[in-house]
Amino acid sequence: MKNRRTASSEGETLRIREMTLDDLPQVMAIEEVSFPTPWTAGLFIEEMGYPFCCDLVAYTGDALVGYISFAVILDEIHLRNIAVHPRRRRSGIATALMRVLMETGIRKRTKRVTMEARPSNAAALALYKKFGFVVEGIRPDYYGDTGEDALILWADIVKMSAIISEAERANA
Helix, strand or coil, X not given: CCCEEEECCCCCEEEEEECCHHHHHHHHHHHHHHCCCXXXXXXXXXXXXXXXXXXXXXXXXXXXXEEEEEEEECCEEEEEEEEECHHHCCCCHHHHHXXXXXXXXXXXXXXXXXXXXXXXXXXXXXXXXXXXXEEEEEEEEEECCCCEEEEEEEEEHHHHHHHHHHHHHHHC
C-alpha cells in the first residue's frame, strides 16, 4: 500500500501506510491506554506476518496517531483492532482508517465486515453504529479479563461506503 494522504478535521495532513516493526513502540503506547487488556507487541508482529491481515498506521507529522488491524477472509473482513490516540479522538482519524478498510473490502470484493466489541464500551459502540454496524449476536464470556460477553457486530460494505462518504462530506 502506498502512503494515503487525507486531511483530518483539524486541517492536518494524515498519512496512512502499512505498519512496520518501527511503529510498534508508538502503537503499543496507544494500545495500552485504549484497552483494558491490550494486545502484546508479539501479537502485532504475528498479525503483520499473515498475508490475509492488513495492519495500518496513521501519522500526522512524525506522530503516530492511530492504527487499524483487519483480516480479509473470503468475502468478509474481520476488524480486529482499531485505536486512536486519546488526544486525537473525534478528529476524523478513525473515519479515515475505516475508509481504507472499506476500500480494501470493495477492491477484494468482500460483502460484509464483522467484529466483536465489549457491551460496556459505549463510546466504541457509538462509533461502530455510526459506520453501520449492527449487533447480530453474542459470544458469551469472550473477554477473559472480565468474563464479559462480546457483541458480534456486522456491517454491509456498500452501506458502510455510503456512510463514510457522507461523514467525510460533513467534515469537509
